[in-house]
Amino acid sequence: MIYFEVVALSFFVLAVLIIAFILVYLKIINVQGSKHRKWKNIAEILVRDAIFNEEADPGLVHFPIHHRTTVLLKNKRFRNLLTQEILSAKKNMSGTAALFLQRLYLQLKLDEFALEDLSSKKWYIKAKALQDLGIMNLKNYLSKIYRQTNHRNELVRMEAQIAVIKLTGFEGLRFLDVVSYQINDWQQIKLLNELSYLPASNFNGIENWLLSNNESVVIFALKLVKNFHRFELHEQVVDCLACSSDRVRYQAITALEKIYNESTSAILLERYDQEVLKNRIAIAKALQQIGSEEDLPVLVSFIAQEEPEQKRTLVRTIANISPNGLVQLRLLPESNVAPLSLIIKQIEGELLT
């Protein structure tokens, strides 16, 4: 029986200890808060002076650093705060302003700390260091960064992949040759976003990536074809339509929409019957952009077999290809009964607006 009292008492003591910890923690936060505001001010001034520097050559500039700031730099918290300020400015600036910011970063030797973090065993510190070096565009660390692009921690390799593209542009994509992990959709969005900053270039490698054993690499390669309009790869993309993965075929369909030639719509329509619903929808949507008068009879013939949702997509495609499309649709016996009659009405309404 006595145990109950002991257990209850120990729970209570533990709760009190946690409360004490919370109060101490809040106190520390509070004190740091006011210091933080002061530091932020110092950091902002440094960053602003760097951006609006009048010096013509960013390579020569030497920023005057107050002695107080030099001392503060030994403090890790201040350093992190200043680094953050420089990084967020760098993300928004280009041209000479960006070069001045890089100069400031190097002059304060912040890269040395990033390098130290890079060999940390904690994944989030490592990943952050990779991100920082990439944003600051420090090319001399390329080989160290490149090594991490197939790191077993997902976040680390994601940041490394982004960083190599920041540093070397399309050249950086060569990590796709060796990457053994799947590249998730979120990472693909980030990579494509990164590539969109670069001046257009006819980079190599897509042909090989289209044949990769890593499904996500094939999907990414198809997105590259799409985004960079690589018309010359039409044939290879068509080959992907025979792939066993639904997701790959889906990407191939949407890629063909962007690099179509006179044979594309016929190829897609031929695939239509064997495809899964999601891909049939994709084909119908692609035809809305690239279809022509000749495709109408085949498209109209698909209507009967489909579920209402897909009927709607098909009707929209047919109506958008040519006014003649709606005429042909109305010849169908089922065009006077729901749902098709209602669908046609909806699409007619859409065409008017």
Add this chain to the structure above:
Amino acid sequence: MSWQSIIVDIFTYGLLAYSVLLFSCYIFIGIYSIGEVKTHLFKNSFTDFRQLASASQAPGMSILAPAYNEGANVIENVRSLLSIHYANLEVIIINDGSKDDSLSKLIEAYNLYKTEYFVNEQIKTKVVRGVYKSRNKVYKKLIVVDKENGGKADALNVGVNIAQKDYIVCIDVDCILEQDALLKLAKPFLENTKQRVIATGGVIRIANDCVVEGGRLVAVNLPKKMLPRVQTLEYIRAFLLGRMAWSRLNGLLLISGAFGAFDKEIVIKCGGYDHHTVGEDMELVVRMRRYMEELDLPYKVAFIPDPLCWTEAPADFKILGRQRNRWTRGTIETLKMHKVMFFNPKYGFLGMVSYPYWFLFEFLAPIIEFVGMFFFILFSVLGLTNWRFFFGLLAVVFTFGFLYSVFAILMEVLTYNQYKRRKDILKLILTAFIEPFVFHPYVVWSAVMGNIDLIQKKNAWGEMTRQGFNTPKKEN
């Protein structure tokens, strides 16, 4: 030993065993959630969500917001939904046969016209009277649906039928969303390559006494009234510890109806929201999981702990009681509909852990507590109570509850720290101390009443009257 004392012994030691089991689960949940919260925060710290806002590859999301007699605030609420950062978005407001002027107000404010729209009835619903769109190009994301009244589940199903994007986001129209809410909710759908993410749940936080301007939360305050304040604590406990741990185990059974995203294809294949239950939000998640288990497809239900959605909590006992009564009925109905999974190894973790946990601790806990009290009084009258044992156990239960709440407050302070002032945190701790005496017995009572009502087949939705958000509330 007399037979009476044998009964008393069975009863007391049974109660003790149950408490020990319950405590073990809570301790496990508390500790297990820490790692998940930590990983999430580290990941967030260097993620730029804005990249998703305008990416053409971002998954399409349809917001479904059912509205019933929301005329007072509907214009503002829709405005706030339209200002959410997300390009691949449509906002579908479903007017569930409101008796007020909601629809005409919307038509006027957003320059709406009635379109010829074919509603594909993939899920059977009440009649749709019209689908409206705006003539103003800026509002091209907006769709307003007018339908005959059929309740929340039916309204959401209409939304599912009309939605044209791949994912649906169900929210209460009067919730206040952070502007990056959808970005964070959409990301888990993009992250998994091995499992299909079928749903993502978000956190609900209590908005009472917070400052709201133009449909946007500008300042977070701790509720001044006792009742919403206890619920603030309750929500922190449930979302930051409970759901986080369950999500790490991939055993999450409940996504709040006020804020969650779902894979539309699976929702339709499962038949949408079930309007036979008052707990349609929980039931849908359970059904979707069951569907994936039965087809043996790898899947995940994700959860985002960031405070993204703020809603007003009931501020008086009567409405709170009705809400909890309804939650109880929803839980029981859901458990009943899917009882085949109870300790059924065919359903894997879902059948062997999630479902039994929900049954033993979410459904049974209030009943056991209530019955325990009842017998205690009975035994006391009969002079059979072992007082020392009773008060000892009570003290353990009470201190454990307090410790768990304090731990939740600690996690809140270390992570999102929404209530920055020391005074507020102290108030929360005091609330944790008082809760077992006032709030908790009432919640248990409401849950027991829910059981009784269900037996008597009272299925009506407890009406939830809310105080409006319309006027910016000034802090005193």
Add this chain to the structure above:
Amino acid sequence: MKILIAEDDDLTLRTLEMRLKKDGHEVIIARDGRDALVRIEDSSPDLVISDIMMPYTSGLEIVAALRERVKYTPIIILSGMGQEDVVLEAFQLGADDFITKPFSPSELSIRVRRFAMASQK
């Protein structure tokens, strides 16, 4: 020239402000879309520079609102890269120019000068 900048990122906002003030323009700042609309009404700027993603009211709505006004006010949209669809939408609604982030302050000042010259004609 009187220029209104609507941008919710503090650093970008102040960089723009400093650059344009240096160039001798009068600068009005707004930290969210709703504030921007109020200030447009109050001070009738000659040029608006606006971010797309902002609290309360998006840059697109500001474009639409500007085009409903009697006085023609040119508007430059600030956008991130890879936002082609949104930029296109902005142009359909009547935006005059766009600048992508990351941007170079000096390039911005050249573009603004172009609008200033056009307004003097």
